[in-house]
Amino acid sequence: MFSKLLSKDNTNSVSSSLYDQSTSTDGPTFSETALEDIIDNAEQIIQKWNLDARFSTTNLHDSHFQSLFTQENIQEAQQFLGSIRDSQQAMPLLRAENSRSAMVLRAHNLTKIAMKRVEKEFHYILKTYRTTILSPESVSQSFNEEGRLHSGFIESEADKINELIMTNIRSIADCMITSGYKKECVFIYKIVRKSVIDEALYNLGFYELEHSSQMSQIKKLGWDSLEVKMRNWRAVVRTPVKTLFRGERVLCDHVFSNLEKDNIGDACLAEICQDRALSLFSFVENVAKNKKILSPEKIFMFLNMYEDPSGLRDDIEMVFSSDYFSNVKSQAKTSLLKLAEAVRVMLTQFESAIDKDTPKTALPGGTIHPLTRYVMNYLVALSDYSDSLADIIAGSPSAPRNTLPAFYFASPDLRNGHLPERTISVRLAWIILMLISKLDCKAELYKDHVALSYLFLANNLNYTVSRVKTTPKLVLLLGYDWISTHESKVKQYIEKYERIVWAKTLASFPNDPTADIPSAKITECFRLFNAGFEKAYQEQSSWVIPDPILRDEVKVSIYRKLVLTYQVFYEKHRTAAVESIIRYATEDLVNCLSDLFVGKDTVSRGGPSGSSTATVYDEYFSRLPSSSQSPSSSWER
The missing domain is CATH 1.20.1280 (Monooxygenase)
Known part of the structure; x- marks a missing residue:
C-alpha cells in the first residue's frame, strides 16, 4: 500500500503528508505506524531476494544464482525496486523523528542488502547479454536515429526480451544512483562495457594498429609495411565509429537518460571509448606527418584515408557530441587537416615532376609520350576524388587566373568562381597546360621532321582529350568548351602535318x-x-x-x-x-x-x-x- 503511495509520482506529496502528521499536535502515532509499515513491507520483499553470503557481486558464474529481473518476475522486480525507493524516501522522515532509532538502522541495513542484490543484477545483466542484446551492433539496430528504443514493432518473444532487458538496466541504474550508489553503478557499467569494446576492437585487429600508431613506430616502418597498416586502418575505421562507438553512445544515453543533467552517460562513454578513438585518429595524423614517405604515386592511399573519416563526420559528431569529447573531435579534425596537407604536398610534387621532365630524345614515329600517359592516367585517377580534392586544395595556391584562357574553365559559373568545383577545375586545367607545354618542347626534338613533330603533338593532344572525354568526372570538371577547343587544336596539328608532307605531292x-x-x-x-x-x-x-x-x-x-x-x-x-x-x-x-x-x-x-x-x-x-x-x-x- 505505502509502496504505491510512495511511488515516484507521489513521493513529495505523501512524504509531506506524513511529515505534517508526525509534527501535529495530535502526536506522532500515525506517522510512526505508517513509516514502520513502509519499512516492514520493504523488508519483506528485500529479504526474500537477499543474496546469501556466498554470492559476490562479481561472481557471475555461480550456478545457484537466480536473477530477479526475468520475464516471469516482472511485477516482483518492479515491487523490489519500489521497496528500495520506499525505504529511501522514508529515511529522512525517520531521521527527523529520531536519527538513532532502530527503524533508521533497519532502513539503512535494508538499503545495503538491496544494493548488494541490485549490483549483482546490474553486473549479471550487462555481462550475460554483452554479446547479444547489449552488443553495440544490436543496440544500434534497436534504437532509432533519435536514440529512442523502437516501439510498436515488438512482435516476437525475442523482441519482448530485448525490450525487457533494456528497460531493466535503465531501471536498475536509476535505482542505484538515486540511492547514493552512483560510484558503484558507474564502476560496474564501465568495467563491463569497456571489455565489450576492447574485445570487439581486438577482433578487428585494432590493437596492432594502436601499437604502431606512435610517430616513433611509424618512422621505423618501410612503405610496404606502412601501406599494409594504412589499408588495415581503412578496413577498421568504419566499424568502431558507425557501430561500436555509436552503439555505446546510444546505450549510455538510454541507461542514464533520467540523469542527463549529471552527464553520467557522457562520463561513462568517455571512459569506455575516448582513448580508443584518440588512438584511431592519431594514427592517421602521424602517418600524414611522416614527410619522408610522401611521393606523387602515394597520393591515392592518402585520399582514400581522407575520405574515410570525412564520410564519418556526421557519425563522429553524433557519438562525440558533448564537451567531454572535445579532444576526440579535435584529433579527428587535426587528422583530416594533416592528410589534406600531405595530399597538397604530393600534388605539388606531381606538378614539379612534370615541370622538371626534360626533353632528351625524340620518340620514334611520333607516338604517345610516356609522360602524356603518366599524367593523364594520374588525372583520371584523381578525378575519382574530385569532391575531396576540391576541399583539400581550396585553400592552396592554384594557377594564376591570368595564365589560363577562358576555355580552361568548364562553365561561366566556374570562370567566375561561383561553384566549389572551380578550385579543382583550375588545378587540373593547369596541370594539363603544363603537360602541353612540355609536349611542345619535346616536339622540337624532331628537328629534321617538322611534319612528324605536328603528328607527335596531334597524337599526344588527341590522347589527352580522349582520356578526358571518356572520364565523366573530367568532362564535368573541364567542360565541353575545353574539349571542343582542344579537339580543334588536334585538327590544326593534323592539317599542318598533311600540308607539309603531302602538299608538294598534290x-x-x-x-x-x-x-x-x-x-x-x-x-x-x-x-x-x-x-x-x-x-x-x-x-x-x-x-x-x-x-x-x-x-x-x-x-x-x-x-x-x-x-x-x-x-x-x-x-x-x-x-x-x-x-x-x-x-x-x-x-x-x-x-x-x-x-x-x-x-x-x-x-x-x-x-x-x-x-x-x-x-x-x-x-x-x-x-x-x-x-x-x-x-x-x-x-x-
Missing part, C-alpha cells in the same frame, strides 16, 4: 585535273607524283597514329585530298602518258595508305612498288566516294 597535278594538257606535261605530272608519293610514303613508313579513330580520319583526309585527285587525273590522262611512267592504280594508293600509321613492323603490302594487280582494300576505304565525286582539298598547291 602540287604535281594542275589545279583542274580534268583540264587538257600536253602529253609531255602529263608524263611530267606522273613522274613528279611518283617521286613525291614514294618519298612521303617511305618517310612515313615508321610513323604511327595509335588511336584507330584518328588514324582513319587522317587516312580519309589524305584519300579525299590526294587519292581522289590522283584518280581523276589518272582516269583522264593515263592513255596519253608513257605507260611505263604510271606506277600506281588508284587501288594501289589505297593499299599504301592502309599500311600507314600502324608502325613499320606491321607494313606487309609491299609499299609503293606494288603493282596494279594489288587488290587489298581496307573495308573503310571501300566505302569512300568514287572518282565521280570531286576531290576535296584544303592544301595549298
Whole structure:
C-alpha cells in the first residue's frame, strides 16, 4: 500500500503528508505506524531476494544464482525496486523523528542488502547479454536515429526480451544512483562495457594498429609495411565509429537518460571509448606527418584515408557530441587537416615532376609520350576524388587566373568562381597546360621532321582529350568548351602535318585535273607524283597514329585530298602518258595508305612498288566516294 503511495509520482506529496502528521499536535502515532509499515513491507520483499553470503557481486558464474529481473518476475522486480525507493524516501522522515532509532538502522541495513542484490543484477545483466542484446551492433539496430528504443514493432518473444532487458538496466541504474550508489553503478557499467569494446576492437585487429600508431613506430616502418597498416586502418575505421562507438553512445544515453543533467552517460562513454578513438585518429595524423614517405604515386592511399573519416563526420559528431569529447573531435579534425596537407604536398610534387621532365630524345614515329600517359592516367585517377580534392586544395595556391584562357574553365559559373568545383577545375586545367607545354618542347626534338613533330603533338593532344572525354568526372570538371577547343587544336596539328608532307605531292597535278594538257606535261605530272608519293610514303613508313579513330580520319583526309585527285587525273590522262611512267592504280594508293600509321613492323603490302594487280582494300576505304565525286582539298598547291 505505502509502496504505491510512495511511488515516484507521489513521493513529495505523501512524504509531506506524513511529515505534517508526525509534527501535529495530535502526536506522532500515525506517522510512526505508517513509516514502520513502509519499512516492514520493504523488508519483506528485500529479504526474500537477499543474496546469501556466498554470492559476490562479481561472481557471475555461480550456478545457484537466480536473477530477479526475468520475464516471469516482472511485477516482483518492479515491487523490489519500489521497496528500495520506499525505504529511501522514508529515511529522512525517520531521521527527523529520531536519527538513532532502530527503524533508521533497519532502513539503512535494508538499503545495503538491496544494493548488494541490485549490483549483482546490474553486473549479471550487462555481462550475460554483452554479446547479444547489449552488443553495440544490436543496440544500434534497436534504437532509432533519435536514440529512442523502437516501439510498436515488438512482435516476437525475442523482441519482448530485448525490450525487457533494456528497460531493466535503465531501471536498475536509476535505482542505484538515486540511492547514493552512483560510484558503484558507474564502476560496474564501465568495467563491463569497456571489455565489450576492447574485445570487439581486438577482433578487428585494432590493437596492432594502436601499437604502431606512435610517430616513433611509424618512422621505423618501410612503405610496404606502412601501406599494409594504412589499408588495415581503412578496413577498421568504419566499424568502431558507425557501430561500436555509436552503439555505446546510444546505450549510455538510454541507461542514464533520467540523469542527463549529471552527464553520467557522457562520463561513462568517455571512459569506455575516448582513448580508443584518440588512438584511431592519431594514427592517421602521424602517418600524414611522416614527410619522408610522401611521393606523387602515394597520393591515392592518402585520399582514400581522407575520405574515410570525412564520410564519418556526421557519425563522429553524433557519438562525440558533448564537451567531454572535445579532444576526440579535435584529433579527428587535426587528422583530416594533416592528410589534406600531405595530399597538397604530393600534388605539388606531381606538378614539379612534370615541370622538371626534360626533353632528351625524340620518340620514334611520333607516338604517345610516356609522360602524356603518366599524367593523364594520374588525372583520371584523381578525378575519382574530385569532391575531396576540391576541399583539400581550396585553400592552396592554384594557377594564376591570368595564365589560363577562358576555355580552361568548364562553365561561366566556374570562370567566375561561383561553384566549389572551380578550385579543382583550375588545378587540373593547369596541370594539363603544363603537360602541353612540355609536349611542345619535346616536339622540337624532331628537328629534321617538322611534319612528324605536328603528328607527335596531334597524337599526344588527341590522347589527352580522349582520356578526358571518356572520364565523366573530367568532362564535368573541364567542360565541353575545353574539349571542343582542344579537339580543334588536334585538327590544326593534323592539317599542318598533311600540308607539309603531302602538299608538294598534290602540287604535281594542275589545279583542274580534268583540264587538257600536253602529253609531255602529263608524263611530267606522273613522274613528279611518283617521286613525291614514294618519298612521303617511305618517310612515313615508321610513323604511327595509335588511336584507330584518328588514324582513319587522317587516312580519309589524305584519300579525299590526294587519292581522289590522283584518280581523276589518272582516269583522264593515263592513255596519253608513257605507260611505263604510271606506277600506281588508284587501288594501289589505297593499299599504301592502309599500311600507314600502324608502325613499320606491321607494313606487309609491299609499299609503293606494288603493282596494279594489288587488290587489298581496307573495308573503310571501300566505302569512300568514287572518282565521280570531286576531290576535296584544303592544301595549298
